[in-house]
Amino acid sequence: MNLVKHIAIIMDGNGRWAELQDKKRVKGHEAGAKIVKEVTTYCSHNKEIERLTLYAFSTENWKRPRLEVEFLMKLLDNYLKNELEVYLQNNVRFEPIGDIRAFSKSLQKTVKMVEQKTAHCDALVQSLALNYGAQDEIIRAVNSLKNSKADITVQMLSNALDCKHNVDLLIRTGGDKRLSNFLLWQAAYAELFFVDTLWPDFSVKELEKIVKKFKKVERRFGGLK
Secondary structure, eight states: OOOOOEEEEEOOOHHHHHHHTTOOHHHHHHHHHHHHHHHHHHHHTOTTOOEEEEEEEETTGGGSOHHHHHHHHHHHHHHHHHHHHHHHHTTEEEOOBSOGGGSOHHHHHHHHHHHHHTTTOOSEEEEEEEEEOHHHHHHHHHHHHTTOSSOOOHHHHHHHSSOOSOOSEEEEOSSOOOOTTSSTTTTTTOEEEEOOSOGGGOOHHHHHHHHHHHHHSOOOTTSOO
């Protein structure tokens, strides 16, 4: 039976969820933030799950309307400040990935503050992908290694990435079937599950069902069993 140590989720569908209810798109993002809390809390109490990586804001999301981007920045800042106590209560270490230098100084400060205050927690590592794109991540890793005198190996590149851990199970909500520049290196042998459920309607119960299906998959990693 497969172990699910690292779950990654593309949390898609917040805007569409809001539009279907005749609400502003920002209401979908607010609702989605609540699901992040529920899923993270659940994973922190599952001893098998070690890491949960969530696609929160991509390098391409800057193309969205300015007001929506500004709201997302405020939502992230408020979420991190409000959830700090929840992280600590559930023994969750916050470990962002991505290039946060594009964020405001105050938001960078909040991200680093939560990371530092939860550094001792060891029940679960929750990574939010912030200003993250897998291609950008790989380019930054290559640039950090380009002066190496030795030939770059798979292990060297893996260690230079923001996320240094292979993904076991990758889930995308919202109905689309693409990776959207998310953890391309780490998901090389991940099992992919695409569900129609919009992220604000996603639940722990649905996650449990997906994990059960994952455990029955025959994983060969390019070999034979």
